[in-house]
Amino acid sequence: MGSDVRTAETAPSERVYLDAASGEPPHPAARAALLDALDSGWADPARLYGAARSSRMLLDRARAQVASVLGVRPDEVSFTASGTQAVHLAVLGALRARRRTGRHLVVSAVEHSSVLHAAESHEADGGEVTVVGVDRHGRVDPDEFAAALRPDTALACLQSANHEVGTVQPVAEAAAACRAAGVPLMVDAAQSVGRVDVPGGWSLLAASAHKWGGPPGVGVLVVRKGTRWRSPLPQDERERRRVPGFENVPGAVAAAAALTAVRAEMSAEAPRLSELIGRIRDRVPRTIEDVQVVGDPERRLPHLVTFSCLYVPGEALLTELDRLGFAVSSGSSCTADTLRPSHVLEAMGVITHGNVRVSLPRGARAADVDRFLQVLPDAVARLRRAAGASVE
Amino acid sequence: MRFLGRSRRAAERAPQPPEPPAAPAGPPPALVIDALGRKCPIPIIMLAERIREVPVGEIVAVLADDVAARTDVPAWCRMKSQEFVREEALQQGWAFHIRRSY
Numbered sequence: 446m447g448s449d450v451r452t453a454e455t456a457p458s459e460r461v462y463l464d465a466a467s468g469e470p471p472h473p474a475a476r477a478a479l480l481d482a483l484d485s486g487w488a489d490p491a492r493l494y495g496a497a498r499s500s501r502m503l504l505d506r507a508r509a510q511v512a513s514v515l516g517v518r519p520d521e522v523s524f525t526a527s528g529t530q531a532v533h534l535a536v537l538g539a540l541r542a543r544r545r546t547g548r549h550l551v552v553s554a555v556e557h558s559s560v561l562h563a564a565e566s567h568e569a570d571g572g573e574v575t576v577v578g579v580d581r582h583g584r585v586d587p588d589e590f591a592a593a594l595r596p597d598t599a600l601a602c603l604q605s606a607n608h609e610v611g612t613v614q615p616v617a618e619a620a621a622a623c624r625a626a627g628v629p630l631m632v633d634a635a636q637s638v639g640r641v642d643v644p645g646g647w648s649l650l651a652a653s654a655h656k657w658g659g660p661p662g663v664g665v666l667v668v669r670k671g672t673r674w675r676s677p678l679p680q681d682e683r684e685r686r687r688v689p690g691f692e693n694v695p696g697a698v699a700a701a702a703a704l705t706a707v708r709a710e711m712s713a714e715a716p717r718l719s720e721l722i723g724r725i726r727d728r729v730p731r732t733i734e735d736v737q738v739v740g741d742p743e744r745r746l747p748h749l750v751t752f753s754c755l756y757v758p759g760e761a762l763l764t765e766l767d768r769l770g771f772a773v774s775s776g777s778s779c780t781a782d783t784l785r786p787s788h789v790l791e792a793m794g795v796i797t798h799g800n801v802r803v804s805l806p807r808g809a810r811a812a813d814v815d816r817f818l819q820v821l822p823d824a825v826a827r828l829r830r831a832a833g834a835s836v837e
Numbered sequence: 838m839r840f841l842g843r844s845r846r847a848a849e850r851a852p853q854p855p856e857p858p859a860a861p862a863g864p865p866p867a868l869v870i871d872a873l874g875r876k877c878p879i880p881i882i883m884l885a886e887r888i889r890e891v892p893v894g895e896i897v898a899v900l901a902d903d904v905a906a907r908t909d910v911p912a913w914c915r916m917k918s919q920e921f922v923r924e925e926a927l928q929q930g931w932a933f934h935i936r937r938s939y
Contacts, residue, residue, distance in 0.1 A: 561840040737916060755913065756882050777905075786877070786905040788840065796912045797905045798878040832882060 466804035472658030478702035482695035507701035528653025531664035537677035547597025554792035582741040591622035610740030611749035620646030659700030719747035757799035866898035877905035902930025
């Protein structure tokens with residue numbers, strides 16, 4: 446067989462994880478902080494005895510660390526149970542507080558499903574939603590976004606960057622337009638925080654710790670001073686009445702430790718990963734026929750690229766790449782629990798099948814990316830032969 | 838707004854396509870490819886394989902009921918520089934009209 450090298454390559458220990466946009470592997474700093482805080486931060490931070498005080502100090506320090514990276518005040522930051530919960534609270538809480546102004550909500554067509562589902566529930570509740578479309582790169586036109594704002598607009602939502610194609614959105618321009626119109630802007634920054642700095646000017650922000658190497662089950666909700674916000678949920682005293690339930694102190698501590706660490710590494714790591722992504726963007730269309738690299742080539746996240754291979758079922762391609770030792774993701778339909786294609790690719794008007802999203806975790810090796818680029822053309826060719834054979 | 842998410846249940850809840858226009862505009866297709874019941878990318882593969890069966894300038898119609906085809910057929914046309922003429926709603930699925938341009 447002469448396949449010793451190949452066997453080693455595809456052995457489980459050599460598996461290459463290229464799906465950081467779904468979840469970044471835990472940062473070593475998070476792991477150490479989590480283990481430490483499990484022992485020192487278990488007590489109820491709302492109580493008045495020693496162990497409680499130590500919990501509260503840990504939580505406050507974590508809050509200050511996150512606030513410092515995001516460039517906001519600590520009392521503007523709350524920890525939630527997930528990024529999705531942060532989005533739901535940000536959207537529904539802002540809408541509720543501005544009910545008297547109006548019930549009109551503006552969202553982009555390519556927001557994360559958590560934003561669109563919140564918008565849907567606002568609509569079911571009698572509210573009105575305007576969806577702003579995107580260009581072929583998945584980018585919102587800031588003028589079109591501004592034009593969607595009305596006197597009765599209660600809230601506008603724009604992601605910092607798209608989670609499926611990596612296109613960076615014009616947040617600064619949208620924030621300026623919203624400010625001029627007196628409308629708060631909610632920014633879903635889940636894909637950007639810890640990767641690139643998010644421009645300011647917004648009123649609310651949501652993020653998710655497991656996207657930057659923190660633990661799962663920790664999200665961040667930021668409500669800037671002067672922003673009207675009222676919890677859409679039943680009363681609860683925790684997190685300044687913004688997030689119900691007993692605080693996950695160890696999780697928050699670990700999330701803050703990871704964020705501080707990745708932010709410190711960012712200036713070196715982001716350009717390195719961006720160069721590797723550039724390599725994929727450049728090589729894939731040259732080595733594979735009938736491939737479209739989607740998303741904005743310039744205004745993009747440093748670590749993420751998506752391409753679609755004509756005539757290939759996305760699910761089969763993911764399975765084949767997994768067999769070859771590469772973990773990637775796809776916005777294609779026809780996966781086990783999905784019948785609809787990605788709403789992002791749909792809104793962009795690009796091919797929805799044969800879609801592969803590669804997102805590089807911290808420390809991704811150039812050699813692994815090169816090996817991925819090496820095995821990909823054959824994998825696509827094999828699947829095209831198989832798919833063609835099934836057509837009579 | 839109409840965000841149905843990607844779950845199986847949401848897809849089943851998806852509203853039926855709008856009523857077809859009273860009179861179908863444009864010339865009749867020279868070839869009809871029946872991809873009803875086939876999941877993407879099969880309708881696109883069938884289109885790519887068979888478009889050369891009609892002379893340049895003629896119309897091919899692809900019948901498909903996978904909702905992904907509504908995005909994929911026009912996107913394929915743009916990628917391959919073929920002309921996407923129109924989409925027609927059918928009782929089940931859609932007819933996509935494509936003019937072979939080379």
